[in-house]
Amino acid sequence: NDKSLIVSFGEMLIDFVPTVSGVSLAEAPGFVKAPGGAPANVAIAVARLGGKAAFVGKLGDDEFGNMLAGILKENGVIATGINFDTGARTALAFVTLRADGEREFMFYRNPSADMLLRPEELNLELIRSAKVFHYGSISLIVEPCRSAHLQAMKVAKDAGALLSYDPNLRLPLWPSEEEAREQILSIWDEADVVKVSDNELEFLTGSDKVDDETAMSLWRPNFKLLLVTLGEKGCNYYTKNFHGSVEAFHVDTVDTTGAGDAFVGALLCKIVDDQSVLEDEPRLREILRFANACGAITTTKKGAIPALPTPADALKLVNE
Numbered sequence: 001n002d003k004s005l006i007v008s009f010g011e012m013l014i015d016f017v018p019t020v021s022g023v024s025l026a027e028a029p030g031f032v033k034a035p036g037g038a039p040a041n042v043a044i045a046v047a048r049l050g051g052k053a054a055f056v057g058k059l060g061d062d063e064f065g066n067m068l069a070g071i072l073k074e075n076g077v078i079a080t081g082i083n084f085d086t087g088a089r090t091a092l093a094f095v096t097l098r099a100d101g102e103r104e105f106m107f108y109r110n111p112s113a114d115m116l117l118r119p120e121e122l123n124l125e126l127i128r129s130a131k132v133f134h135y136g137s138i139s140l141i142v143e144p145c146r147s148a149h150l151q152a153m154k155v156a157k158d159a160g161a162l163l164s165y166d167p168n169l170r171l172p173l174w175p176s177e178e179e180a181r182e183q184i185l186s187i188w189d190e191a192d193v194v195k196v197s198d199n200e201l202e203f204l205t206g207s208d209k210v211d212d213e214t215a216m217s218l219w220r221p222n223f224k225l226l227l228v229t230l231g232e233k234g235c236n237y238y239t240k241n242f243h244g245s246v247e248a249f250h251v252d253t254v255d256t257t258g259a260g261d262a263f264v265g266a267l268l269c270k271i272v273d274d275q276s277v278l279e280d281e282p283r284l285r286e287i288l289r290f291a292n293a294c295g296a297i298t299t300t301k302k303g304a305i306p307a308l309p310t311p312a313d314a315l316k317l318v319n320e
């Protein structure tokens, strides 16, 4: 179709989540598979909302990798940017929220296929045709996917794409906090649109205040839009000429996984064909209300991908 393409770059993996809540990994009686990975969630969010999305990344040539590629295709995401590694396995994570409120993680990454994407494997034609190129940070952690990430960003930017960055901080994956902060900020300046959560804002700035001054310390001359998402409090937005907040919707939240990805996917769908909305505050606020609705809907069901909204779901909430 002739819609403009949104390419999302990075990891896709399977989270194994205990069948009962509030237990440690060791106590879990069983696990259910929850496919995810923030960049893959964003691609599916875009496609489910009717946009044109492609995913670029690497999976293992195994049962899990084929399952994930199938999920992308079933959801209408273009899969020509996916590579399969014949040696390494698909990334897996075991994740639980314990009764004491702590999140416990265990990763199968030694290394997993996603970390082994090489620059020469990139589908450059696909990346060059992106109107928006979206990426996270996990692919910055190790080589060779770090080089692939940097190369893909450069190719997209040189071809005129709008660059969209969500750092998706997953601290347990980084060797240290300092390295995470340094690497995330090392590609900060190039983005056009950046979305951080309140926690990421605190982490990246070292401040414990989620206020305008702290947010603006992350602003760069190249930026067109900086967003700080605040969970049930909605989001704050910053542009060169104006800033403000848009309230969240009240919903019955059961699982917040994927809310930020739904928010980003919705935003990208709305700006891909008309970037002038980034300079028009009333129109931008309307788009952020829609993105907030998409984030909110995603919290009302378990898991990320099954909970991502259709346009009808989103409009219903927006018009309530």
Ligand code: ADP
Pocket (backbone or CB within 6 Å): 197, 198, 229, 230, 231, 232, 233, 234, 235, 247, 248, 249, 250, 251, 253, 256, 257, 258, 259, 260, 261, 263, 291, 292, 293, 294, 295, 296, 299
């Ligand atoms: P992330 O998932 O990246 O941490 P947030 O949790 O801030 O990002 O969620 C992104 C957006 O989704 C928020 O700005 C908000 O609009 C919506 N959202 C998230 N959690 C809730 C919630 N509990 N109730 C209503 N809306 C929510």
